[in-house]
Amino acid sequence: MTVTTPVLADSLPAGLVRDASLVAGGAVLTGVLSQVVVPLPFTPVPLSLGTFAVLLVGASLGPLRGTLSMLLYLAAGVAGVPWFAEQTSGWHAASFGYILGYVLAAGLVGALARRRADRRPLSMLGAALLATTAVYVGGVPWLMVSLGVGLGEALVLGVLPFLLGDALKAAAASGLLPAAWRLMGRTPRS
Template sequence: MSIAIPARRPVLADLLPAHRLRDATLVVAGAATVALVGQVAVPLPFTPVPITLGTLAVLTVGGALGTARATLSLSLYVLVGVLGAPVFAGATGGWAAPSFGYVLGYIPAAACAGWLSRRGADRSYWRSAGSSAAATLLVYAMGVPWLAAAVGVGIREALIMGVLPFVAGDLAKAALAALPLPTIWRLCGERPGQR
C-alpha cells in the first residue's frame, strides 16, 4: 500500500511576477511580518512563555511563501533575533529566554505550512486549518524541551507550563491563519480542487 502525495502546486507567492529580487524581497518581508505581528504579546504570571501572535504570522507566512522561502524567511528572523535585534515578543532578542525553543520551532512550522500549501492545503479552509494545526505542533515540539531545560523541570511540568495554557489560543490562531489563503485564491479565481 502506498500513500499518494498530491503534486506540487504554486503557492500565493508564485503569483507575483518573477524577477531577480522577488524571492529575496518575499523572504525579508516574511521575516519582518513575523517580527512585527509577534510583538503582540501578553505575559502570563504562571509561565515564562507569553501569549503572542507570532505563531499566527508564522503559519500565514509559511503557507503563502512555500517551503523554501518560508524556511529562509524564518531562519532570517531567528538569526537576526539571536544577534540581538529586538524582533522577538516584547521587543527582545537573544537566545537565552525560556521561550526561545518556541521561536526555533517557527522554522519547521513555517516549512511545514509551506510544504502543505504546495500540496494544495491552502486552497480550502478546512485543509488550511489542518495544515496550520499540524505546523503548530512543531512549535510545541521544539519549545517544550527547551522550556524544560531552561527552567529545570521535567517534560510533564513543561507541558503544563508551555502547552496547556496555549492550546485553545493556538487552535484559534490556526483557524484564523486558515482564512486568508483560501480567500485570496478564490479572489484570484481558483476554487478548491483546481490546479
C-alpha cells in the same frame, strides 16, 4: 519534469529580488506580529501572534522561502534585533525553543501548501494545527532544559495555556488563506 504546485507568493512576477523581498518581508511580518503579546504571569512563555505569522508566512511563501524567512527572523533576533515577543532578542530566553519551532513549522505548512492544503478551510486547518505542533516540538524541550523541569511541567507551562489561542490562530489562517486564493480568482481544485 516535475511540476510544482504554486503557493500564493508564486503569483508575483518571478525573480531573485522577489524571493529575497518575500523572505525579508515574512521575517518582518513575524517580528511585527510577535509584538502583539498577552503576558501570562504563570509562565515564562508569552502569548503572541508570532505563531499566526508563521502560519501565514509559511503557507504563502512555500517551504523554502518560508523556512528561509524564519531563519532570517531567528538569525536577526539572535544577532540583537529586538523583534522576538516583548521586544526581546538573543537565544537565552526560556521561550527561544519556540522560535526554533517556527523554522520547522514554516517549512511544514509551506510543504502542505505546495500540496494545496491552503486552498480549502478544512485542509488548511489541519496544516495549521500540524505546524503549530511543530512549534511546540521546538519549544517544549528548550523550556525543559532552560527551566530544569520535566515534561509534565513543561507541558503545563508551555502548551496548555496556549491551546485555545493557537486553535483560534489556526482557524483564522484556515479562513484567510483560502479566501486569498478566492480573491485572486483562482478556484481551488480538488
